Amino acid sequence: MENSRRHFLKNTCALVAGVSVYPLSGNNAEMEPEINNIKYALLHDESKCIGCNACVEACREVNHVPEGVTRLSIEKTGPFGEYPNQYYHFSRHSCEHCENAPCVTVCPTGAAFIDKETGIVAVNADRCVGCLYCIAACPYEVRFINPVTKTADKCDFCRETNLKEGKQPACVEACPTKALVFGNLKDPESELVARLKANPTERYKQSLGTRPKIFRIKARQGEIIL
Amino acid sequence: MSRNNWLLMLSVGVLSLTLISQAAHCADSTEQINNDSCMKCHKRNGKMQGHHAQDGLNLSCSSCHGEKGNHPKKPNNLMVFSADNEIPLIAQNAVCLTCHRATNLGKSEWTHNVHAQKVNCSSCHQLHPQTDPMMTLTAKQRSIECQRCHSVQR
Amino acid sequence: MSAFHFDTLVWHWPIAIYLFLAGVSAGAMFFAVMLKHGCLKGKAYQSGFVQAACVVAAISVLAGLGVLVLDLTKPLHFWKILVFYNPMSVMSMGVIILMLYQVFMYAWIVITFKQPIDDLCKKRLPIVGKLTSVIARYEAGITGLLVIFSVSLGAYTGFLLSAQPHFPMWNTGVLPLLFLASGLSSGAAASLLGGVLLKGNPNGAEVRFIHKIEIPLILGEILLMFTFFLGLVFSGGQSKVAAFNAIGVGFWGFIFWFGIMGLGLSAPLAMNLFMTATSKRKFSYVAGTACLSLLGVILLRNFILYTGQMTVS
Numbered sequence: 286m287e288n289s290r291r292h293f294l295k296n297t298c299a300l301v302a303g304v305s306v307y308p309l310s311g312n313n314a315e316m317e318p319e320i321n322n323i324k325y326a327l328l329h330d331e332s333k334c335i336g337c338n339a340c341v342e343a344c345r346e347v348n349h350v351p352e353g354v355t356r357l358s359i360e361k362t363g364p365f366g367e368y369p370n371q372y373y374h375f376s377r378h379s380c381e382h383c384e385n386a387p388c389v390t391v392c393p394t395g396a397a398f399i400d401k402e403t404g405i406v407a408v409n410a411d412r413c414v415g416c417l418y419c420i421a422a423c424p425y426e427v428r429f430i431n432p433v434t435k436t437a438d439k440c441d442f443c444r445e446t447n448l449k450e451g452k453q454p455a456c457v458e459a460c461p462t463k464a465l466v467f468g469n470l471k472d473p474e475s476e477l478v479a480r481l482k483a484n485p486t487e488r489y490k491q492s493l494g495t496r497p498k499i500f501r502i503k504a505r506q507g508e509i510i511l
Numbered sequence: 512m513s514r515n516n517w518l519l520m521l522s523v524g525v526l527s528l529t530l531i532s533q534a535a536h537c538a539d540s541t542e543q544i545n546n547d548s549c550m551k552c553h554k555r556n557g558k559m560q561g562h563h564a565q566d567g568l569n570l571s572c573s574s575c576h577g578e579k580g581n582h583p584k585k586p587n588n589l590m591v592f593s594a595d596n597e598i599p600l601i602a603q604n605a606v607c608l609t610c611h612r613a614t615n616l617g618k619s620e621w622t623h624n625v626h627a628q629k630v631n632c633s634s635c636h637q638l639h640p641q642t643d644p645m646m647t648l649t650a651k652q653r654s655i656e657c658q659r660c661h662s663v664q665r
Numbered sequence: 666m667s668a669f670h671f672d673t674l675v676w677h678w679p680i681a682i683y684l685f686l687a688g689v690s691a692g693a694m695f696f697a698v699m700l701k702h703g704c705l706k707g708k709a710y711q712s713g714f715v716q717a718a719c720v721v722a723a724i725s726v727l728a729g730l731g732v733l734v735l736d737l738t739k740p741l742h743f744w745k746i747l748v749f750y751n752p753m754s755v756m757s758m759g760v761i762i763l764m765l766y767q768v769f770m771y772a773w774i775v776i777t778f779k780q781p782i783d784d785l786c787k788k789r790l791p792i793v794g795k796l797t798s799v800i801a802r803y804e805a806g807i808t809g810l811l812v813i814f815s816v817s818l819g820a821y822t823g824f825l826l827s828a829q830p831h832f833p834m835w836n837t838g839v840l841p842l843l844f845l846a847s848g849l850s851s852g853a854a855a856s857l858l859g860g861v862l863l864k865g866n867p868n869g870a871e872v873r874f875i876h877k878i879e880i881p882l883i884l885g886e887i888l889l890m891f892t893f894f895l896g897l898v899f900s901g902g903q904s905k906v907a908a909f910n911a912i913g914v915g916f917w918g919f920i921f922w923f924g925i926m927g928l929g930l931s932a933p934l935a936m937n938l939f940m941t942a943t944s945k946r947k948f949s950y951v952a953g954t955a956c957l958s959l960l961g962v963i964l965l966r967n968f969i970l971y972t973g974q975m976t977v978s
Contacts, residue, residue: 337657342650361621368613369627387830393756394749414745415738418756421675422829424978435738461658493830493978 324404324470325382325442326498327457328480332505333464334375336361343459347446354429356380356440357456374504377465380427380440381489381497382406388419388428388437397437404470404498405444410436424490425497442467470498540566547572549579560641575606575638592633600631607632622657630660668916674974679736681966684822685851686729687763688844688962691818692852693722694770696875698812700856701777704874710778714871717859718852719774725855726767755828759821766814772800772807819848826973833900834907834973839893844969846886847962853879854933854958861951868946876937883934890926907976917972920964929961 336359344350344357356379363373386406388397396412397419399405413436420428420437431438443454452458457465468477486500541564549572563570573579581587592603604627616623635656636645648656669678697718701709709715734743747764751757775782779797786793800807823841830836853875861867897908912921936954940946 335657335661337654337661338650339654339658342654364617364621364624368617368624369629371617371624371627373621373625390753391756391828393751393754393760394745395751396749412745412749413739414742416746416756417675417738418754421974422831424831426673426831426977430738461662463663490978495830 322469322471323402324498326404326468326470326477326500327382327442327454328466328468328477328486328500328502329377330464330466330480330484330502331375332502333462334359334377334504335462335464336373336375337461339459339461340377340456340465343455344440344443347443347455350438351431351433354432354438356427356438372504376501377499378425378427379499380406381425381495381499382440382442384496384498385494387422387424387493387495391418391422393418400444403442403444405442406439407441407444408437408439410434410438413437424493424495542566543569544571549573552583557639559639561638561643563638592631594631594634601628604628604632668971671975673977674971676970676974677736678967678970679732681963681970683729683733683736684825684844684970685963685966686725686732687822688819688848688966689851689855689959690722690726690729690770691766691815692849693718693725693856694766694773694811694815694852695819695849696853696856696878697722697777698773698808698815699878700871700874702808704870710781712860712869712871713863713865714856714860714869714875715777717863717865718856719777721855721859722770722852723774726763726770730763755821755824759818759825762814762817762821766811766818769807769811769814772803773811776801776804776807816845819845822848826969831977832907832973833902833904833978834897834911834976835969836978837893837896837900837904839889839896840969843886843889843893846882846889847965850879850882850886851959851962853882854955854962857951858955858959861948861955867948867951868944872946872951873941876941880934880937880941883930883937887926887930887934890930903976903978907973910976911968911972917968920968924964925961925968928957929964933958933961 338359341355341357341359345355348356350356358378360376360378361373362376364371365374366372382405384399384404386397386399389399389406392398393416394412394414396409396414398407398409400407415430415435415437417430417437420430428437428439430436442448443452447453447455447458453467457467466477466480468475470478470481472478480502481500484502486502488497488500491497541558541560543566544559544564553572558564559572563575575590575592577588577590579587580589582589590603590606591598592606594600613623613627617627636643645656697709697715700712700715700718705712705715734740737743746757746760750761775797779801782797783794820841823844826832826835827837827840857872857875860871865871894908894912897904899905912918933954936950936957940950940954
């Protein structure tokens with residue numbers, strides 16, 4: 286009896302230790318993705334953005350996003366300044382394509398995943414069961430349930446549409462002021478890298494450790510809020 | 512019971528029909544401005560049908576375009592709303608701003624704020640046709656409207 | 666901002682019900698094991714409290730899973746959660762825990778009720794007797810694993826929420842402990858309530874045994890609640906905002922102070938102390954106290970679920 290209990294305890298401890306360490310080892314592998322030469326990112330030059338929403342409409346058309354939901358929106362703050370010289374700030378609200386994406390971590394079926402080839406955070410609609418865990422976990426609040434497919438949906442840099450056809454993402458193509466620059470972070474010759482090197486940029490909620498890949502050139506300050 | 516329901520529905524129907532026709536009548540009545548003395552010559556320009564034409568507003572052509580003065584001889588003091596003429600933009604927009612408050616315009620549509628005193632009202636708005644195209648824009652048309660001016664070459 | 670409808674709300678009340686039912690099941694099973702091995706031994710199957718705990722545990726875990734499945738946007742695709750696993754996902758790990766927990770739960774119930782099951786099937790299905798004997802051979806292992814999995818299940822309901830960086834009020838390590846403690850006490854309450862309803866003696870050894878564990882458990886819960894909110898306040902930033910939003914003036918503040926701290930924790934604690942001190946354990950006392958405890962836990966789950974989503978990082 287004594288022996289069997291000791292045996293049992295030993296085995297259980299080993300099992301518990303094994304189970305608790307296993308995800309950690311997986312974690313380490315996730316943090317250091319395999320070497321490849323594509324890592325897509327997007328730069329939003331807010332000083333050039335005019336808030337025309339051409340990007341939103343283009344995205345809706347190309348990716349067949351139903352009315353009532355959107356993968357992309359432009360958030361407007363303002364007006365700042367005195368009439369007649371008022372101005373607004375525009376900031377892009379869409380998937381940040383985090384390197385360390387909470388939606389991917391929490392997804393129970395692996396429907397949310399990071400494409401190792403391109404660094405794009407994407408959704409495998411077939412795997413999604415609609416538990417809403419990713420929507421709750423995303424610190425940027427960019428995920429939604431597509432009312433047609435009933436699956437979690439969000440920006441995937443047009444991975445299934447324009448990018449596949451060798452074109453730029455729909456929003457980038459549609460922007461009349463060229464406020465959006467899409468490119469490969471690992472290509473030192475790309476316009477994206479050149480612009481990132483030449484300008485101070487900001488990324489949202491970096492303190493959460495998500496390592497987002499949407500970079501923003503800020504427009505002039507509107508007001509000082511303490 | 513069912514007869515009561517019928518009567519109720521009937522009376523509601525009649526009442527709403529009367530109200531609708533009344534409302535339609537109000538909006539449609541543009542006799543006053545279209546019988547303006549200007550229209551004697553300007554019939555060829557078509558009728559004035561927009562929101563500003565309704566009798567209730569009590570507007571005449573000269574309310575916006577100014578008094579006849581020298582017209583049709585030149586030079587005259589008539590106001591012509593266009594981006595392609597000599598009349599300063601501020602003066603053109605000032606006509607609209609006599610009734611429309613800038614703050615209210617900004618509240619109802621933010622783009623007014625950023626274009627104030629930089630773009631003619633008439634560059635976007637048309638008052639003579641039945642409906643101002645700006646009032647019925649879809650999201651897509653709206654962004655195309657912005658792109659008419661805001662476009663850089665690729 | 667309304668109490669039940671706001672922009673950042675993603676998970677609605679069905680999730681709170683699910684968290685509650687999973688906690689009740691884990692707690693009831695935990696106390697069934699404790700009762701059998703710490704108090705009743707071989708005669709456990711005759712006790713109304715053990716019977717009640719087993720029934721409650723089995724039904725509530727299934728009901729909880731039912732609620733969870735119906736709450737999916739694609740309920741018919743739920744099997745994909747059982748087929749595809751993501752070792753990084755707390756929910757995925759939770760599914761494994763839930764499945765294994767149920768296996769050991771049923772095995773343990775069979776072992777505990779071996780005598781009546783064997784009697785029932787002696788004539789018609791003698792094979793059942795052989796099967797129960799085989800399972801009973803592994804009683805020690807099954808019991809140990811069941812305890813581990815029931816505690817894991819109780820804690821998992823908290824980890825499910827705390828794995829989300831988006832909501833600072835959830836994103837803390839104390840939440841799983843708090844949910845574990847309240848899950849265990851809700852299991853104890855459900856067992857007591859079911860036990861006295863199944864004609865268990867309200868002044869029996871089982872009730873005294875459970876009260877002995879329940880009193881420190883409630884004290885621990887209050888301490889955890891204190892640590893939880895003080896930790897949030899000390900973290901500063903949005904965590905602090907979230908804490909004061911939750912327990913400040915308003916609907917949820919009232920639920921917290923009156924419903925959870927008052928009716929759910931203080932009242933049962935006082936009643937348990939009273940019953941222990943005076944040894945007066947009547948049906949109405951035991952049942953009433955259990956109902957208050959259960960109410961408190963349901964309120965706590967809803968309170969944490971809703972207020973947690975009100976403030977974002």
